[in-house]
Amino acid sequence: MQMNIQNITLDDIKERLTTTLFNLSAAFAIITLIASLSRISTLGFMPVMALHTVIVISMIVIVIFSKNIHYTYRGQFLCITLFIGGVAGLHNFGLSAGGTIFLYGCSIISAMILNFRAAIAFNVGGAAALILYLVFINKLGYTFKVDVGEYGLRTSSWLVYILSYVFINSVVLFLVIRVNQYLIKLSELQKANLTRTEVKLDYSQTILNTVLNNLPFAILWKDADSNYVGANKQFLAQMGLKNLSDIAGSKDSDFLPNDQVQKIQKMEQTLIGDREAKIRYHDIFEDEQGNRKHREIMRIGMHSDNGELVGLLVSFNDITEFKRLEEKAQKAMEQATAANTAKSRFLANISHELRTPMNGVYGLLDLCLHTEVTEQQADYLLKASTSIRLLTRIINDLLDLSKIEANQLQLEQIPFSFKELLVDAENLFRKDAEAKGLQLELDYYGKDDLVPIGDPTRISQIIFNLLSNAIKFTDSGKVKVTIKSLEYSGILTTKIYVQDSGKGIADENLDKIFDAFTQAELATTRESGGSGLGLSIVKKLVEQMEGLMSVKSSVGVGTKFCITLRHKQQGKEKRVDRKKRNLIDLKGKSILVVDDNLINIEIAGAILTQNGAETHSAYNGVEAIEFLNKQTVDLVLLDIAMPVMDGCECIKRIRAMRSLRNLPVIALTANVMASEVETYRELGFDTYIPKPYERAHLLETIANYL
Template sequence: MTLLTALLNGAVALSTAKIPAKRQSLIILILLIIASANSFLHLWFSEASEHSTNIFVTIIASGIVLSNRAHWTASILFNWVGWITISVWLELALIQHFFFAMAMSTLLSWFAHLARKKLVTKQIELEIERDLAIQHELEAKAATETKSAFLANMSHEIRTPMNGVIGMIELVSQTELNTDQKNYLATAKRSADSLLIIINDILDFSKIEVGELTIEFVEFDLEQFFEELIHDQHFHARKKGLTLALSKGDFHHRHVVGDPYRITQIMNNLLSNAIKFTESGGITVHYDLVTLGDNLQLKVEIKDTGIGVSETALPFLFDSFSQADTSTTRKFGGTGLGLSITKQLCELMNGDISVKSQLNQGSTFSFSVRLKPPRQTHKMASKPPVPVSFEGLQVLLVEDNEINQEVMLAILKGLDVNVFIANDGLEALATLSHSQRLKFDLILMDCQMPNLDGYEATRRIRAGEAGEIFSHIPIAALTANVMDSERVKCIEAGMNEYLTKPVKIEALKSVLVKYHKQAPAQH
């Protein structure tokens, strides 16, 4: 009986083990046959008909653990043939006294087998669904990674020449020009900026899709933020003869913590649309700040007297690549991504956006975003003025693109910076290795370069391969990849700062002034 119990327990355990189904079923059948044979031996030697109970148990167990129809049939036949043979051979009255019990055991085994088969079939279906889900998840992950890599590459390939275009325009604008030349240049600058906005919209939309876009939290002056933002839009409004008015609610938190860049993006999208679709009258902007527990909520309302939106178009206004109608696209242009990105940015900042509009009656866009109060209630210190000259600052520019070299060289020399150029990471390491007496104050490091990219070059510099004297030198990334993961990648490689192409001169100056102050301590 002990052996029978052990064999049956082993069969039950195997039925839940992770072994191929056919092999598992065959092993269980062998164990059940051994268990039955053991019972027959007990019956043979004892000639006690009550030992038939073990046979009944084995038959029922066959139905419980066997899902393969052929194997179950083999087990049942083996038990019946063995039971009848021993009964006849030993002249025991087994069939007379226990036939009903044997038949009921077989019937119970049949029902158990059907239930087991149904359960196994369901498990197989679930495993197939799980495997498909895992496969789809892996495929989706691979597709997302491929898309991210494609976006990063497209960002680099598009923004790198844009750096040359915008950089050269800014450099030319600083030279002596007549009125016509200034007008031509201003038009070129606006066109380049418009192209950059379209590129940024497409990249931002794609970043949101792949979960790459993150919200930052920095402290800023809310009143100054809106005043500067409206001031920047006044030019476009005045050009069309429109008024642009700003008003604020009665609130006390002038300084807040949030993402001013993304709020600017929302405001510029809404204001540029309001100006674009308004031919006469004006635009009013009202903002307010309300307290929500430990947080703050910024509420903004932008009202225009423009062409409005029809009731049929309103439900689709925030959809991707959506505009009111094709005539709107032909007349006013645009990708149809601005409002979609605006809505998603609001949602990323725990807010929302809505619109009220009637055709030819104007529109009112209202949005909210979540902000935080500053940790300290004191007034933020005003930023020190950025010096015009950085005389004495030694910078190593690591850049493989000749046009970008020319642009950066002109900008840096215009700021009185001493510039040395390396065409890739290997040249940068060689330049530093042979310049142990020339203490550079800063490295401007392009990230995607042939031979040795900026990430690996930075890691080697930090490891002391260019000399221990440069292992802690400040390194600023100079990249055309604007994906959020790129910033993390640069920091993990050991870079201190992060500048994106096209490089904004003010952003470059803020990095230079930071290390210009440290320069004397390094010499």
């Protein structure tokens, strides 16, 4: 039987050594007994032979029952027997027999299998026996039973044997003691290491069991032959079991139907062949109460460092609650999508319903301003026009915020000029600033030939909202807008500063001013007016343009906003002179205006006629197609929402006609949601003009396509 070297102790060594020596000694004793008894005819029966016989019988009995007798008792018996045999041999035969050899063996064996004290005692006892018989020979004339010659009686011979015995025994005992001490230390060290290892293993096993049994899912592990080896508590609970012993050695076939077992076997064959493979799949089952459950199962192979498969690991994650929440979230998403669709539809409808009459009011005011009126009438008309522009901006803010939050706002990428945006701002806000006695400064620093590519409408919206707020919350002093542009490697970096000497904003309110429908104080909303959307829209537009925005403010001193934008830039761009926009010459141009609203047709027709164009009208898409089949025009202004045939169907018909494929068609509409604008482009419109529109915007857009 082989000994486990990792668990061997000194007692184990002594026990096995004692067993081996005792068995060998018993065999030797039997042989010597036979030899001794064979000499009875020559020497006669001697008492020592009787002693020898008793010892042999005793040793045979001990060998037979050795498993029930501790090795120390067997060792003591062996050493005492050897000592007695040695003294008996010395007594009968002197130095000529094997008595001294037995005494040697007794001393050495006792050191190895008993202890050092016993070895020293037997060593001293053997030396004392030799000295005693030397005295008997020389002083008492003792003679041995057998004549061994004169040599065996000489004093010098006995002294040599005694000295040899003491020296050899001392050397051997010293070596045995040293080896024994080393073995003891080694055994103690091994025992200490084993104890530490067991403690570490117990600690690691405790941690592992704690982790496994507190995981939120069930785990099962198998050996390389797919036999169940272990599992955590969650797995046992799912299986309705209490102890690991209930599954140890089991297979899938003991718990699952045959078709499932075959599927699992195919999957595990894949894991056996590919150490990197992981199989994850979704399973639906019913629990003991008949409830429908979902779980995610993952199977992986466990491999040793040399790539050998040592087992399989299976995890069962109950995802029923996750699936329930997922289904709930899906329903909520569908409801939110439906609500958002309804909201978009509502906004589109309300936008159309608001913009259409506003376009009529704004257009008629514009037409009145271009007729002969008194100074007082002109003042009234300008104030009414300003009010309409303000109302338009509020509606645009609401719609723009909705589009931004729905990620439906699309930025244009067209050439523009920051310098011209400042001109627009001055034209729009100069009178507002003068009305409050404020000084309005607008400065541009940059090369005139820099032409950025971006969305001028949205950048104007940023400037207008900041400038409007600055004028609104400043009672005295000045408002200043500064734009600085610098080009490097084809990229134009522009900083827009809007600074005022107004009321200022407290530090605790700086974060709030960018929230929708929020102003620094509720009182300012009532005092200064406004929807509270301006800064929120500015922030969201800057973020969508991937720009930066900062604000510094001191109460009673004023506020300064800084916007940083980056644009690609191109060479010089030919644009219509702003001073000439309202004087665009359309002489010789024929334009068809299609709209179901008579006021809108009248307004557009009057503006175009005042600039020299020949205008024609149609009230729906059918009339427009009939007119275009009969007469040629240079451009079409086409409304979208019309009876009989709307603008979308009409543009399809126009683009389907070979002769009209290149005819410029501009959507003139109050339906300007982002999704709608994208649809206009896809259908074939060249561009669009939102209602209500300004005379300059209408004329400039038309001029770009003629």
